[in-house]
Amino acid sequence: MLPTFLRCSRPIFSTPSLSRPLAHFRTHMEPDPSRPVERAIRTKLTNALKPEHLEVHNESHMHAVPPGSESHFRVLVVSPRFDGLSLLQRHRLVNEALREELSACVHALAIQAKTPQQWGSNPTLAKSPPCMGGSRGDHTVEEKLKAGRE
Template identity: 85%
Template sequence: MLPSVLRCARPISTCPILSRPLAHFRPRMDPDPSRPVERAIRTKLANTLGPSHLEVHNESHMHAVPPGSESHFRVLVVSSRFEGLPLIQRHRLVNDALKEELSTCVHALAIQAKTPEQWGINPDLAKSPPCLGGSRGDHTVEEKLKAGRE
């Protein structure tokens, strides 16, 4: 069984929010003011689900998007609100909290939703597989671009 679900809301090119270029990947617990989408995700999940543990990781740099994009995220939410709920309902709670972001600029969201007991047994964040979408997985992009110019 997969520990997360990806949800694509709309093409990356329609996202109106871009922040400064990424210097390097920094998984952080504290919000970074230069990343408004990440900050909004963190705030909404904290306010809606009252988590005992929350991690928000911008994984956009792992995908074929412009530098500084805030389009691909992985979240780990540990909340007692998940007690007794199946995984699909937990994910729906997260998706509902982030409805605005998912309908505008978040292209993909990987979710891990755990109860405090589950977190105590396995306090790990799953790793995302390498991106094979877009131009990263297509080794003929150069040829296609050249053909398009002719």
């Protein structure tokens, strides 16, 4: 059993991805069964937004978290549901679909929400800035995370 701070609504059985570059992350809609939080994100966004294109990147390895964590994500969602909506309204739809994960185990979520027309004119995923280290030098981060989840 994993420590409480590594659990979402179910245990996370994941292999560390510290040595894998982004090119090796799954960039299509098929869920990875070894990553339950990533799988939940894919499933919920697919069901709620019926995207034409969906990318879910686990960026936890870029932050000061234990190996194998599923706590920091970047998503790209291209959906006709976004037509006529402001960027804020699009983000609200994504946040609402992922309400459970955001309240339990996902610490950070970067969202790119595009219409199919926007995606057709600029089919790129923005890169996340490097982690500034926040808690990298704090050797008590594991205890703090645990205390925050209890």
